[in-house]
Amino acid sequence: MTASRTARERVRAELTKEITDIARRQLATEGAGGLSLRAVAREMGMVSSAIYRYFPSRDDLLTALIIDGYNALGAVVERADEDSPPGDFAGRWLAVCHAVRDWALAHPHEYTLLYGSPVPGYQAPEETIAARLRDVAVFGRITAQAYDAGALTPPDLAPPAPAALSADAANLRQIMPGVPDDLIFRGLTAWTGLYGWVNFEVFGQFENTIDDRRGGFEQSVRTLGALLGLKPA
Amino acid sequence: MTASRTARERVRAELTKEITDIARRQLATEGAGGLSLRAVAREMGMVSSAIYRYFPSRDDLLTALIIDGYNALGAVVERADEDSPPGDFAGRWLAVCHAVRDWALAHPHEYTLLYGSPVPGYQAPEETIAARLRDVAVFGRITAQAYDAGALTPPDLAPPAPAALSADAANLRQIMPGVPDDLIFRGLTAWTGLYGWVNFEVFGQFENTIDDRRGGFEQSVRTLGALLGLKPA
Protein backbone atom coordinates (compact mmCIF):
# COMPACT_ATOMS: atom_id res chain seq x y z
CA MET A 1 0.00 0.00 0.00
CA THR A 2 1.86 3.07 -1.23
CA ALA A 3 1.29 6.53 0.13
CA SER A 4 -1.62 7.13 -2.20
CA ARG A 5 -2.37 3.93 -3.99
CA THR A 6 -2.45 4.48 -7.66
CA ALA A 7 -2.42 7.68 -9.62
CA ARG A 8 -5.92 6.81 -10.68
CA GLU A 9 -7.21 6.77 -7.15
CA ARG A 10 -5.58 10.09 -6.49
CA VAL A 11 -7.22 11.85 -9.38
CA ARG A 12 -10.45 10.18 -8.48
CA ALA A 13 -10.32 11.56 -4.95
CA GLU A 14 -9.51 14.96 -6.33
CA LEU A 15 -12.39 14.95 -8.75
CA THR A 16 -14.73 13.73 -6.03
CA LYS A 17 -13.72 16.63 -3.87
CA GLU A 18 -14.11 19.05 -6.76
CA ILE A 19 -17.62 17.77 -7.35
CA THR A 20 -18.68 18.25 -3.75
CA ASP A 21 -17.08 21.69 -3.69
CA ILE A 22 -18.96 22.84 -6.75
CA ALA A 23 -22.13 21.23 -5.46
CA ARG A 24 -21.73 23.06 -2.16
CA ARG A 25 -21.32 26.33 -4.03
CA GLN A 26 -24.41 25.64 -6.07
CA LEU A 27 -26.22 24.73 -2.90
CA ALA A 28 -25.31 28.10 -1.46
CA THR A 29 -26.67 30.02 -4.42
CA GLU A 30 -29.59 27.91 -5.58
CA GLY A 31 -30.69 26.00 -2.51
CA ALA A 32 -31.12 22.29 -2.03
CA GLY A 33 -33.79 21.93 -4.68
CA GLY A 34 -31.71 23.69 -7.29
CA LEU A 35 -28.81 21.33 -6.98
CA SER A 36 -28.34 19.86 -10.42
CA LEU A 37 -25.88 17.18 -11.36
CA ARG A 38 -25.86 18.44 -14.91
CA ALA A 39 -24.99 21.92 -13.79
CA VAL A 40 -22.15 20.58 -11.69
CA ALA A 41 -20.90 18.59 -14.66
CA ARG A 42 -21.21 21.62 -16.90
CA GLU A 43 -19.12 23.70 -14.53
CA MET A 44 -16.47 21.00 -14.46
CA GLY A 45 -16.38 20.73 -18.23
CA MET A 46 -17.60 17.17 -17.91
CA VAL A 47 -20.50 15.51 -19.55
CA SER A 48 -23.36 14.85 -17.17
CA SER A 49 -23.19 11.09 -17.27
CA ALA A 50 -19.59 11.12 -16.09
CA ILE A 51 -20.68 12.40 -12.70
CA TYR A 52 -22.38 9.10 -12.05
CA ARG A 53 -19.01 7.41 -11.95
CA TYR A 54 -18.38 9.30 -8.74
CA PHE A 55 -21.82 9.59 -7.23
CA PRO A 56 -24.26 6.89 -8.28
CA SER A 57 -27.20 9.20 -7.71
CA ARG A 58 -28.18 12.69 -6.71
CA ASP A 59 -29.03 11.40 -3.26
CA ASP A 60 -25.51 10.11 -2.73
CA LEU A 61 -24.16 13.53 -3.50
CA LEU A 62 -26.68 14.99 -1.06
CA THR A 63 -25.55 12.53 1.58
CA ALA A 64 -21.96 13.61 1.14
CA LEU A 65 -22.96 17.25 1.50
CA ILE A 66 -25.02 16.51 4.58
CA ILE A 67 -22.20 14.67 6.30
CA ASP A 68 -19.82 17.48 5.45
CA GLY A 69 -22.36 19.95 6.84
CA TYR A 70 -22.79 18.13 10.14
CA ASN A 71 -19.04 17.95 10.50
CA ALA A 72 -18.58 21.63 9.69
CA LEU A 73 -21.23 22.67 12.18
CA GLY A 74 -19.94 20.19 14.73
CA ALA A 75 -16.39 21.49 14.38
CA VAL A 76 -17.53 25.08 14.83
CA VAL A 77 -19.53 24.17 17.90
CA GLU A 78 -16.71 22.16 19.43
CA ARG A 79 -14.34 25.00 18.77
CA ALA A 80 -16.65 27.52 20.43
CA ASP A 81 -16.90 25.32 23.48
CA GLU A 82 -13.17 24.75 23.73
CA ASP A 83 -12.47 28.46 23.43
CA SER A 84 -14.55 29.22 26.52
CA PRO A 85 -13.32 28.92 30.12
CA PRO A 86 -14.22 25.35 31.09
CA GLY A 87 -15.73 26.41 34.39
CA ASP A 88 -17.95 29.10 32.93
CA PHE A 89 -20.80 26.85 31.96
CA ALA A 90 -23.21 29.66 31.18
CA GLY A 91 -20.60 31.22 28.97
CA ARG A 92 -20.01 27.93 27.20
CA TRP A 93 -23.72 27.51 26.57
CA LEU A 94 -23.95 31.03 25.21
CA ALA A 95 -20.87 30.63 23.03
CA VAL A 96 -22.12 27.39 21.61
CA CYS A 97 -25.53 28.86 20.86
CA HIS A 98 -23.99 31.77 19.03
CA ALA A 99 -21.77 29.38 17.13
CA VAL A 100 -24.81 27.49 15.89
CA ARG A 101 -26.61 30.67 14.90
CA ASP A 102 -23.60 32.25 13.24
CA TRP A 103 -22.86 29.16 11.22
CA ALA A 104 -26.50 28.80 10.22
CA LEU A 105 -26.72 32.40 9.05
CA ALA A 106 -23.44 32.10 7.17
CA HIS A 107 -24.51 28.86 5.47
CA PRO A 108 -28.28 29.03 5.33
CA HIS A 109 -28.75 26.42 2.66
CA GLU A 110 -26.40 23.96 4.25
CA TYR A 111 -28.14 24.52 7.56
CA THR A 112 -31.45 23.94 5.82
CA LEU A 113 -30.13 20.66 4.56
CA LEU A 114 -29.34 19.60 8.09
CA TYR A 115 -32.16 21.00 10.16
CA GLY A 116 -34.79 22.08 7.65
CA SER A 117 -37.57 20.10 6.14
CA PRO A 118 -36.33 16.89 4.59
CA VAL A 119 -35.60 16.93 0.88
CA PRO A 120 -38.55 15.21 -0.80
CA GLY A 121 -37.78 11.64 -1.76
CA TYR A 122 -34.51 11.66 0.11
CA GLN A 123 -34.01 9.21 2.93
CA ALA A 124 -31.03 9.96 5.14
CA PRO A 125 -28.84 6.86 5.37
CA GLU A 126 -27.13 5.53 8.47
CA GLU A 127 -23.88 7.29 7.74
CA THR A 128 -25.32 10.70 8.47
CA ILE A 129 -26.28 9.79 12.02
CA ALA A 130 -22.82 9.68 13.51
CA ALA A 131 -21.88 13.08 12.13
CA ARG A 132 -25.18 14.46 13.34
CA LEU A 133 -24.33 13.65 16.94
CA ARG A 134 -21.32 15.89 17.03
CA ASP A 135 -23.04 19.08 18.03
CA VAL A 136 -25.56 17.55 20.41
CA ALA A 137 -22.69 15.82 22.15
CA VAL A 138 -21.25 19.23 23.00
CA PHE A 139 -24.53 20.35 24.55
CA GLY A 140 -24.75 17.18 26.53
CA ARG A 141 -21.19 17.55 27.75
CA ILE A 142 -21.78 21.09 28.96
CA THR A 143 -24.91 20.08 30.81
CA ALA A 144 -23.39 17.01 32.38
CA GLN A 145 -20.22 18.81 33.43
CA ALA A 146 -22.17 21.71 34.88
CA TYR A 147 -24.34 19.33 36.85
CA ASP A 148 -21.31 17.43 38.05
CA ALA A 149 -19.68 20.64 39.21
CA GLY A 150 -22.82 21.59 41.13
CA ALA A 151 -23.17 24.67 38.95
CA LEU A 152 -26.75 23.95 38.05
CA THR A 153 -29.31 25.61 40.28
CA PRO A 154 -32.49 25.32 38.25
CA PRO A 155 -35.44 27.51 39.16
CA ASP A 156 -38.42 25.87 40.73
CA LEU A 157 -40.83 25.35 37.88
CA ALA A 158 -44.18 23.73 38.00
CA PRO A 159 -43.80 20.28 36.48
CA PRO A 160 -41.20 17.67 37.36
CA ALA A 161 -40.66 15.10 34.64
CA PRO A 162 -43.26 12.34 35.01
CA ALA A 163 -42.10 8.79 35.48
CA ALA A 164 -43.52 7.78 32.11
CA LEU A 165 -40.65 9.58 30.48
CA SER A 166 -37.91 7.80 32.35
CA ALA A 167 -37.22 5.38 29.48
CA ASP A 168 -36.51 8.22 27.09
CA ALA A 169 -34.55 9.99 29.79
CA ALA A 170 -32.38 6.92 30.20
CA ASN A 171 -31.75 6.99 26.50
CA LEU A 172 -30.83 10.65 26.50
CA ARG A 173 -28.55 10.09 29.46
CA GLN A 174 -26.03 8.63 27.05
CA ILE A 175 -25.46 12.20 26.00
CA MET A 176 -25.83 13.77 29.43
CA PRO A 177 -24.36 11.16 31.79
CA GLY A 178 -25.39 11.37 35.41
CA VAL A 179 -28.00 14.05 34.93
CA PRO A 180 -31.39 13.48 36.61
CA ASP A 181 -34.53 13.08 34.52
CA ASP A 182 -35.96 16.50 35.15
CA LEU A 183 -32.82 18.27 34.03
CA ILE A 184 -32.52 16.06 30.99
CA PHE A 185 -35.84 17.29 29.75
CA ARG A 186 -35.00 20.85 30.57
CA GLY A 187 -31.90 20.40 28.49
CA LEU A 188 -33.98 18.98 25.70
CA THR A 189 -36.30 21.96 25.89
CA ALA A 190 -33.40 24.38 25.80
CA TRP A 191 -31.93 22.53 22.86
CA THR A 192 -35.14 22.51 20.83
CA GLY A 193 -35.67 26.13 21.79
CA LEU A 194 -32.28 27.08 20.42
CA TYR A 195 -32.88 25.38 17.10
CA GLY A 196 -36.44 26.65 17.02
CA TRP A 197 -35.17 30.19 17.04
CA VAL A 198 -32.47 29.55 14.48
CA ASN A 199 -34.98 27.80 12.25
CA PHE A 200 -37.33 30.75 12.41
CA GLU A 201 -34.52 33.13 11.67
CA VAL A 202 -33.01 31.18 8.80
CA PHE A 203 -36.38 30.38 7.27
CA GLY A 204 -37.37 34.04 7.28
CA GLN A 205 -40.13 33.81 9.86
CA PHE A 206 -38.85 36.88 11.69
CA GLU A 207 -38.99 39.07 8.63
CA ASN A 208 -40.73 42.35 9.45
CA THR A 209 -41.17 41.16 13.00
CA ILE A 210 -37.88 41.38 14.82
CA ASP A 211 -35.09 43.76 13.94
CA ASP A 212 -32.44 43.08 16.53
CA ARG A 213 -32.35 39.36 15.92
CA ARG A 214 -29.01 38.83 17.54
CA GLY A 215 -30.21 40.62 20.64
CA GLY A 216 -33.45 38.68 20.70
CA PHE A 217 -31.59 35.45 20.21
CA GLU A 218 -29.20 36.15 23.03
CA GLN A 219 -32.10 37.04 25.30
CA SER A 220 -33.84 33.82 24.35
CA VAL A 221 -30.90 31.48 24.86
CA ARG A 222 -29.99 33.23 28.10
CA THR A 223 -33.50 32.55 29.28
CA LEU A 224 -33.26 28.94 28.17
CA GLY A 225 -29.92 28.65 29.93
CA ALA A 226 -31.44 30.02 33.11
CA LEU A 227 -34.17 27.45 32.76
CA LEU A 228 -31.48 24.82 32.87
CA GLY A 229 -30.07 26.45 35.95
CA LEU A 230 -27.01 28.02 34.35
CA LYS A 231 -26.01 31.17 36.16
CA PRO A 232 -23.94 33.79 34.32
CA ALA A 233 -20.45 33.95 35.68
CA MET B 1 -75.28 41.00 -9.27
CA THR B 2 -76.98 37.63 -9.31
CA ALA B 3 -76.28 34.94 -6.74
CA SER B 4 -73.29 33.64 -8.65
CA ARG B 5 -72.66 35.83 -11.63
CA THR B 6 -72.38 33.76 -14.73
CA ALA B 7 -72.36 30.04 -15.18
CA ARG B 8 -68.80 30.38 -16.35
CA GLU B 9 -67.68 31.97 -13.13
CA ARG B 10 -69.34 29.24 -11.18
CA VAL B 11 -67.63 26.45 -13.00
CA ARG B 12 -64.42 28.41 -12.77
CA ALA B 13 -64.69 28.61 -9.00
CA GLU B 14 -65.45 24.92 -8.87
CA LEU B 15 -62.50 23.98 -11.02
CA THR B 16 -60.22 26.24 -9.03
CA LYS B 17 -61.27 24.47 -5.86
CA GLU B 18 -60.83 21.09 -7.49
CA ILE B 19 -57.32 22.03 -8.52
CA THR B 20 -56.32 23.10 -5.04
CA ASP B 21 -57.91 19.98 -3.57
CA ILE B 22 -56.02 17.66 -5.85
CA ALA B 23 -52.86 19.67 -5.29
CA ARG B 24 -53.30 19.37 -1.55
CA ARG B 25 -53.70 15.64 -1.86
CA GLN B 26 -50.59 15.41 -3.99
CA LEU B 27 -48.82 17.56 -1.45
CA ALA B 28 -49.78 15.10 1.27
CA THR B 29 -48.41 12.12 -0.60
CA GLU B 30 -45.48 13.54 -2.53
CA GLY B 31 -44.41 16.57 -0.54
CA ALA B 32 -43.94 20.12 -1.69
CA GLY B 33 -41.27 19.28 -4.20
CA GLY B 34 -43.34 16.60 -5.85
CA LEU B 35 -46.22 18.91 -6.56
CA SER B 36 -46.61 18.80 -10.31
CA LEU B 37 -49.00 20.87 -12.35
CA ARG B 38 -48.99 18.24 -15.03
CA ALA B 39 -49.96 15.54 -12.57
CA VAL B 40 -52.80 17.68 -11.28
CA ALA B 41 -53.99 18.29 -14.82
CA ARG B 42 -53.71 14.59 -15.59
CA GLU B 43 -55.82 13.69 -12.63
CA MET B 44 -58.45 16.19 -13.71
CA GLY B 45 -58.47 14.86 -17.25
CA MET B 46 -57.23 18.19 -18.44
CA VAL B 47 -54.29 19.05 -20.58
CA SER B 48 -51.43 20.61 -18.62
CA SER B 49 -51.58 23.99 -20.26
CA ALA B 50 -55.21 24.45 -19.23
CA ILE B 51 -54.16 24.69 -15.58
CA TYR B 52 -52.46 27.95 -16.35
CA ARG B 53 -55.85 29.53 -16.99
CA TYR B 54 -56.49 29.14 -13.27
CA PHE B 55 -53.07 29.51 -11.75
CA PRO B 56 -50.62 31.54 -13.81
CA SER B 57 -47.70 29.66 -12.27
CA ARG B 58 -46.79 26.89 -9.91
CA ASP B 59 -45.95 29.50 -7.31
CA ASP B 60 -49.46 30.91 -7.41
CA LEU B 61 -50.83 27.47 -6.70
CA LEU B 62 -48.36 27.17 -3.85
CA THR B 63 -49.50 30.50 -2.48
CA ALA B 64 -53.09 29.33 -2.48
CA LEU B 65 -52.10 26.18 -0.61
CA ILE B 66 -50.08 28.15 1.89
CA ILE B 67 -52.91 30.53 2.65
CA ASP B 68 -55.30 27.62 3.04
CA GLY B 69 -52.80 25.97 5.35
CA TYR B 70 -52.38 28.99 7.60
CA ASN B 71 -56.13 29.29 7.81
CA ALA B 72 -56.60 25.63 8.62
CA LEU B 73 -53.97 25.73 11.34
CA GLY B 74 -55.28 29.06 12.61
CA ALA B 75 -58.81 27.71 12.81
CA VAL B 76 -57.70 24.65 14.72
CA VAL B 77 -55.71 26.76 17.16
CA GLU B 78 -58.54 29.22 17.66
CA ARG B 79 -60.92 26.38 18.25
CA ALA B 80 -58.65 24.77 20.83
CA ASP B 81 -58.42 28.05 22.69
CA GLU B 82 -62.16 28.65 22.65
CA ASP B 83 -62.88 25.16 23.92
CA SER B 84 -60.81 25.78 27.05
CA PRO B 85 -62.09 27.55 30.17
CA PRO B 86 -61.18 31.22 29.57
CA GLY B 87 -59.72 31.64 33.04
CA ASP B 88 -57.47 28.58 32.87
CA PHE B 89 -54.60 30.21 31.06
CA ALA B 90 -52.18 27.35 31.55
CA GLY B 91 -54.79 24.99 30.17
CA ARG B 92 -55.35 27.24 27.19
CA TRP B 93 -51.63 27.35 26.46
CA LEU B 94 -51.39 23.60 26.70
CA ALA B 95 -54.44 23.05 24.52
CA VAL B 96 -53.17 25.39 21.89
CA CYS B 97 -49.75 23.75 21.86
CA HIS B 98 -51.27 20.35 21.39
CA ALA B 99 -53.48 21.72 18.65
CA VAL B 100 -50.42 22.92 16.77
CA ARG B 101 -48.62 19.63 17.21
CA ASP B 102 -51.62 17.48 16.34
CA TRP B 103 -52.32 19.44 13.20
CA ALA B 104 -48.68 19.36 12.18
CA LEU B 105 -48.44 15.60 12.62
CA ALA B 106 -51.70 15.07 10.77
CA HIS B 107 -50.63 17.30 7.87
CA PRO B 108 -46.85 17.10 7.85
CA HIS B 109 -46.34 18.36 4.32
CA GLU B 110 -48.71 21.26 4.73
CA TYR B 111 -46.99 22.13 7.99
CA THR B 112 -43.67 21.95 6.20
CA LEU B 113 -44.99 24.40 3.66
CA LEU B 114 -45.81 26.85 6.42
CA TYR B 115 -42.99 26.43 8.90
CA GLY B 116 -40.36 24.42 7.11
CA SER B 117 -37.56 25.60 4.93
CA PRO B 118 -38.77 27.88 2.17
CA VAL B 119 -39.44 26.29 -1.18
CA PRO B 120 -36.48 27.17 -3.41
CA GLY B 121 -37.23 30.00 -5.75
CA TYR B 122 -40.53 30.75 -4.09
CA GLN B 123 -41.05 34.16 -2.55
CA ALA B 124 -44.04 34.38 -0.25
CA PRO B 125 -46.25 37.27 -1.36
CA GLU B 126 -48.00 39.77 0.88
CA GLU B 127 -51.24 37.86 0.91
CA THR B 128 -49.80 35.06 3.00
CA ILE B 129 -48.87 37.38 5.85
CA ALA B 130 -52.37 38.10 7.11
CA ALA B 131 -53.29 34.44 7.29
CA ARG B 132 -50.00 33.70 9.00
CA LEU B 133 -50.89 35.94 11.93
CA ARG B 134 -53.92 33.92 12.92
CA ASP B 135 -52.19 31.44 15.19
CA VAL B 136 -49.69 33.83 16.73
CA ALA B 137 -52.60 36.12 17.55
CA VAL B 138 -54.04 33.38 19.73
CA PHE B 139 -50.78 33.02 21.64
CA GLY B 140 -50.60 36.75 22.11
CA ARG B 141 -54.16 36.89 23.35
CA ILE B 142 -53.59 34.19 25.93
CA THR B 143 -50.47 35.88 27.22
CA ALA B 144 -52.01 39.33 27.33
CA GLN B 145 -55.19 38.14 29.02
CA ALA B 146 -53.27 36.11 31.56
CA TYR B 147 -51.11 39.10 32.38
CA ASP B 148 -54.16 41.33 32.64
CA ALA B 149 -55.79 38.89 35.01
CA GLY B 150 -52.69 38.85 37.19
CA ALA B 151 -52.31 35.14 36.52
CA LEU B 152 -48.72 35.42 35.42
CA THR B 153 -46.16 34.86 38.17
CA PRO B 154 -42.97 34.27 36.23
CA PRO B 155 -40.04 32.67 38.02
CA ASP B 156 -37.05 34.82 38.80
CA LEU B 157 -34.62 34.13 36.01
CA ALA B 158 -31.24 35.67 35.48
CA PRO B 159 -31.60 38.15 32.65
CA PRO B 160 -34.24 40.85 32.33
CA ALA B 161 -34.75 42.06 28.78
CA PRO B 162 -32.14 44.72 27.99
CA ALA B 163 -33.32 48.14 26.90
CA ALA B 164 -31.86 47.66 23.45
CA LEU B 165 -34.70 45.31 22.67
CA SER B 166 -37.46 47.74 23.59
CA ALA B 167 -38.13 48.72 19.99
CA ASP B 168 -38.80 45.14 18.99
CA ALA B 169 -40.79 44.65 22.16
CA ALA B 170 -42.98 47.60 21.23
CA ASN B 171 -43.56 45.98 17.90
CA LEU B 172 -44.48 42.66 19.42
CA ARG B 173 -46.78 44.42 21.86
CA GLN B 174 -49.27 44.71 19.03
CA ILE B 175 -49.84 41.03 19.56
CA MET B 176 -49.53 41.04 23.34
CA PRO B 177 -51.00 44.41 24.37
CA GLY B 178 -50.03 45.74 27.76
CA VAL B 179 -47.41 43.10 28.46
CA PRO B 180 -44.03 44.33 29.78
CA ASP B 181 -40.87 43.83 27.75
CA ASP B 182 -39.46 40.99 29.76
CA LEU B 183 -42.58 38.89 29.47
CA ILE B 184 -42.86 39.62 25.79
CA PHE B 185 -39.52 38.01 25.19
CA ARG B 186 -40.36 35.10 27.42
CA GLY B 187 -43.46 34.65 25.31
CA LEU B 188 -41.35 34.77 22.20
CA THR B 189 -39.04 32.14 23.65
CA ALA B 190 -41.94 29.91 24.55
CA TRP B 191 -43.38 30.34 21.08
CA THR B 192 -40.15 29.53 19.27
CA GLY B 193 -39.62 26.63 21.66
CA LEU B 194 -43.00 25.20 20.77
CA TYR B 195 -42.35 25.35 17.06
CA GLY B 196 -38.80 24.19 17.55
CA TRP B 197 -40.07 20.97 19.04
CA VAL B 198 -42.75 20.49 16.41
CA ASN B 199 -40.21 21.14 13.68
CA PHE B 200 -37.86 18.53 15.08
CA GLU B 201 -40.67 16.05 15.38
CA VAL B 202 -42.16 16.63 11.93
CA PHE B 203 -38.77 16.72 10.26
CA GLY B 204 -37.80 13.42 11.80
CA GLN B 205 -35.04 14.68 14.06
CA PHE B 206 -36.36 12.67 17.00
CA GLU B 207 -36.19 9.39 15.13
CA ASN B 208 -34.47 6.74 17.27
CA THR B 209 -34.06 9.31 20.00
CA ILE B 210 -37.38 9.87 21.71
CA ASP B 211 -40.16 7.35 21.88
CA ASP B 212 -42.84 9.04 23.93
CA ARG B 213 -42.91 12.15 21.82
CA ARG B 214 -46.27 13.33 23.03
CA GLY B 215 -45.12 13.00 26.61
CA GLY B 216 -41.88 14.79 25.90
CA PHE B 217 -43.71 17.51 24.07
CA GLU B 218 -46.12 18.06 26.91
CA GLN B 219 -43.26 18.19 29.36
CA SER B 220 -41.51 20.73 27.18
CA VAL B 221 -44.43 23.07 26.63
CA ARG B 222 -45.40 22.84 30.30
CA THR B 223 -41.88 23.94 31.12
CA LEU B 224 -42.11 26.75 28.60
CA GLY B 225 -45.46 27.76 30.05
CA ALA B 226 -43.99 27.83 33.52
CA LEU B 227 -41.24 30.02 32.15
CA LEU B 228 -43.92 32.47 31.11
CA GLY B 229 -45.39 32.27 34.59
CA LEU B 230 -48.43 30.16 33.76
CA LYS B 231 -49.46 28.08 36.72
CA PRO B 232 -51.49 24.91 36.10
CA ALA B 233 -55.04 25.33 37.38
Added chain:
DNA sequence: AATCGTCAAGAGCAGTGCTCTCGTTTTTTC
Protein backbone atom coordinates in the same frame (compact mmCIF):
# COMPACT_ATOMS: atom_id res chain seq x y z
C1' DA C 1 2.41 -7.32 -24.54
C1' DA C 2 -2.29 -8.75 -23.67
C1' DT C 3 -6.04 -8.26 -20.64
C1' DC C 4 -9.30 -6.25 -17.82
C1' DG C 5 -11.31 -2.63 -15.17
C1' DT C 6 -12.11 2.34 -15.25
C1' DC C 7 -13.33 6.27 -17.50
C1' DA C 8 -15.62 10.21 -20.49
C1' DA C 9 -18.70 10.79 -24.07
C1' DG C 10 -23.02 10.73 -26.33
C1' DA C 11 -27.68 9.42 -27.30
C1' DG C 12 -31.93 8.62 -25.36
C1' DC C 13 -36.10 8.10 -21.92
C1' DA C 14 -39.53 10.02 -19.11
C1' DG C 15 -40.58 13.70 -16.63
C1' DT C 16 -40.93 18.91 -15.34
C1' DG C 17 -42.64 24.27 -15.74
C1' DC C 18 -44.01 27.18 -19.01
C1' DT C 19 -45.29 29.59 -23.68
C1' DC C 20 -47.66 30.10 -27.90
C1' DT C 21 -51.11 29.26 -31.21
C1' DC C 22 -55.54 27.63 -32.76
C1' DG C 23 -60.28 26.68 -32.95
C1' DT C 24 -64.43 26.60 -29.91
C1' DT C 25 -67.64 28.24 -26.57
C1' DT C 26 -69.58 31.55 -23.64
C1' DT C 27 -70.39 36.27 -22.24
C1' DT C 28 -70.91 40.97 -23.28
C1' DT C 29 -72.11 44.73 -26.24
C1' DC C 30 -74.59 46.99 -29.72
Added chain:
DNA sequence: GAAAAAACGAGAGCACTGCTCTTGACGATT
Protein backbone atom coordinates in the same frame (compact mmCIF):
# COMPACT_ATOMS: atom_id res chain seq x y z
C1' DG D 1 -81.04 38.87 -31.94
C1' DA D 2 -76.52 39.48 -34.23
C1' DA D 3 -71.69 40.90 -33.77
C1' DA D 4 -67.59 41.70 -31.04
C1' DA D 5 -64.93 40.33 -27.08
C1' DA D 6 -63.38 37.52 -23.70
C1' DA D 7 -62.43 33.03 -21.75
C1' DC D 8 -61.37 28.44 -22.48
C1' DG D 9 -59.28 23.55 -23.67
C1' DA D 10 -56.23 21.29 -26.66
C1' DG D 11 -51.90 20.55 -28.65
C1' DA D 12 -47.23 21.32 -30.02
C1' DG D 13 -42.96 22.82 -28.54
C1' DC D 14 -38.81 24.77 -25.66
C1' DA D 15 -35.40 24.17 -22.27
C1' DC D 16 -34.51 21.78 -18.43
C1' DT D 17 -34.07 17.76 -14.98
C1' DG D 18 -32.26 12.78 -13.10
C1' DC D 19 -30.91 8.74 -14.85
C1' DT D 20 -29.63 4.57 -18.09
C1' DC D 21 -27.22 2.33 -21.68
C1' DT D 22 -23.77 1.73 -25.12
C1' DT D 23 -19.42 2.82 -27.25
C1' DG D 24 -14.71 3.55 -27.60
C1' DA D 25 -10.33 4.96 -25.38
C1' DC D 26 -7.08 4.95 -21.69
C1' DG D 27 -4.29 3.00 -17.97
C1' DA D 28 -2.89 -0.50 -14.50
C1' DT D 29 -2.00 -5.46 -13.66
C1' DT D 30 -0.41 -9.89 -14.88
